[in-house]
Amino acid sequence: MGAFIARRSLRMLVILALASVAVFYSLRFAPGDPSGVALSPTALASAREAYRHRLGLDLPIFTQYVVYLSNLARGDLGSSLVTGKPIGDMLGYYGKNSLALGAAAFALTYLIGIPLGVLAAAKRNTWIDNLASSLAVLGMGMPNFWLALLLIWLFSSRLHLLPSAGCCAPVNLVLPAVVLAAEGTAVTMRMMRSSMLEQLSQDFVRTHRATGLKERVIVGNRVFRNALLPIVSLSGLRLGWLIGYALIVETIFQWPGVGYLLVDAVLRRDYPVAQFFSLLLVLVVVLANFLADLAYGVVDPRIRHA
């Protein structure tokens, strides 16, 4: 177990180091730089040069990278080139909003996906199963940004029930969370269903039935736990997708979270903000995968991370 954690921690460090270099270099190779946003288009070339010099953008990229890392190590996250706000403050505000949205979507995904998958498997080939499976197929095929538009059209424009955008009351959270959760719920439901079906065809289930154990106990207790395994092991990956989709969903609903901020920062060439938040998201994804692997060992005692 200790060796496993050590090996995985090393791998996470490698990924983060590579990602930081990649992010740093790719942003700086980009055409255009922050002076295009901060200064007027008619600014003199000398003013532009002075601005770049003040930010250290005229140094070799490698030197800039080392400076950035040493600042980071001292806890200095820098501040936005556009608004001048310190990144630490932005992290608090945008991070909290993203956490709320992500947690809501994650909860929706599993609270709906898992029971629905169990139900569909238990009532296999009935109308319940068919309905749930059809919905899942639709959920997987539907591009989430289009779903967002349809829901806005229905609930905001026609029924006037929910706001189409904005922050930060719980009522603002409903539509983005549903849209963000849609695909994951569909995938989880389908995976849970097929996983349950696979477990139900195992010998131990037949033995349980032969001993007269109630079907409810067999399905709800014995089979369920085993069937949960693939869901747990893929939950880290799912979180990665959730973060990716959050960039799109937050942008559509103008939900001021990290995804919305990142898309905006990339478009405006706000280097420090784009750098910090893309690395933060990479860190979250890598950590989530690690935790999912650990959880896998807890759920399935046969797996020991030797």
Add this chain to the structure above:
Amino acid sequence: MVAQAGEFAAGASARPVRERSAWRGMWRALTRNHLATLGTIVALVYVVIAVVGPRFAPYPYDQQDLLNANLPPLSPGHILGTDQVGRDLLSRLMMGIRISLAVGVGVTAISVIIGGLAGAIAGYYRGPIDTIISGIVELTWGFPLILLAVILAGSLGPGLRATVLAIGLVNWAGFARIVRGEVLGLREAEFVQAARAIGLRDRDLLWRHIVPNVIPPTLVMTSYYVALAIVIEAGLSFIGMGAQPPLPSLGVMIAEGRNYMFQNPWVTTVPGLAILLIVLALNFFGDGLRDALDPRLRGR
């Protein structure tokens, strides 16, 4: 899955005549599945539209006609209606399908080739080369694709180039994983051992026995990945990071119609349905193919 593919192939490769019938058995299982058949037909229709559609389009996709803006479907001269500046939706849809499909297929083709090669080499030669390749795959796999695309759009400028690069850079790892697994299993399969025992060279072994058996599972994955690439491209185009207007990828069409959704919902509905349809078609095709390949699932 690996074992099944191996057994399935073992019978097939022992006698060349039965090799064809194994493929035919798969085809039969695939066509028995109505959803899969439907998916195949829809996908083929899309391919035809993408290839020849724009040539037969009634109007140029970017020709504006402000006097005939926001026409509903079934208007005279415009079967699917027109958008906010009077561009013919059918013509734009045909062009949009061409772009979206080209991105989906193109990116996936690159991922299959790179991932397939890397996976085959890793699985066949094992040892240190496998360690290196698997290490890179593990690093790449699970990296948030959309995040990468947004970062790349930051460096290359928003556009199809960044989108294609991002999808390709992540998706090859998926193929490498599955091909490596298959090859590892096949390598130990009896028919491969036998072929090696009679002195077949590495290259012939790979091409004659391993590659043909890796193709079907790869094909299943390919259909899912094309669908995924189409959705991702559309999503990125929608937030302005992918294809740039006036080029009508399906995502751009939805984004452009967004502001006119309340006057004319068709402008977003038509491309939205087009994406939904092709994604479902590719998924049904992939599911059908997967079931057809897995004898345990046949006839379920």
